[in-house]
């Protein structure tokens with residue numbers, strides 16, 4: 001366990017890995033897809049287990065993969081890890097994982113699909129919440145100009161991109177705040193949106209390009225190149 005981060009607060013992590021990966025189009029659930037002989041989930045878990053003050057790890061998997069033993073061949077999981085089946089939407093899967101996270105101070109929700117997120121990103125998110133934020137998410141400035149459009153594709157606005165961030169995971173929250181947000185029964189494409197709806201302030205901390213989400217075959221090729229470059233650098 002990495003004790004570099006000083007905040008003495010217990011951290012629970014929910015790794016959501018129950019998506020099918022429609023856009024990737026593999027023949028196994030996306031989190032189980034292999035890069036250089038290891039599943040995306042195993043890369044994600046390897047990083048999560050280095051989070052300081054980690055007290056509880058919950059992995060949310062597709063129906064039918066619902067035990068730590070069943071998961072053992074896909075990704076070695078530490079003793080005490082709880083494995084639960086997810087739901088139809090990411091929000092459903094997070095809600096299932098959150099129900100198992102137990103008594104911790106801070107909860108991080110992390111996409112298995114962001115398998116290469118550096119531990120330093122986790123540390124920044126935890127530090128922001130430990131310092132008093134209700135929530136914190138990693139984000140990167142956007143490099144494209146973003147347009148708002150209506151249903152016909154007509155542009156309705158051009159927000160100033162200086163005030164925009166593309167957000168990643170892990171997304172971290174005070175545990176009670178996140179539970180209240182999920183109790184609302186609402187859905188959203190990220191966890192922060194539910195917390196924002198309750199009126200809490202969520203901070204953006206520096207993200208990392210390595211926290212990219214494996215979504216398409218092009219992303220998987222990028223992951224292959226990344227891992228190959230790491231292997232080459234230790235040869």
Ligand SMILES: Nc1ccn([C@@H]2O[C@H](COP(=O)(O)OP(=O)(O)OP(=O)(O)O)[C@@H](O)[C@H]2O)c(=O)n1
Pocket residue numbers: 016017018019020021022023024030031060086087088089090091093094110111112113114213214215
């Ligand atoms: N019902 C779902 C949907 C998504 N996820 C997880 O949420 C993360 C982000 O989702 P995404 O990358 O969109 O994964 P998929 O839903 O699998 O992808 P797609 O939309 O292409 O089917 C992934 O780690 C995925 O496993 C989940 O646990 N349960």
Ligand SMILES: C[C@](O)(CO)[C@H](O)COP(=O)(O)O
Pocket residue numbers: 090111166167168169189190191213
């Ligand atoms: C949570 C997330 O990764 C933040 O960028 C993203 O919103 C997940 O979206 P997806 O459509 O489920 O990939």
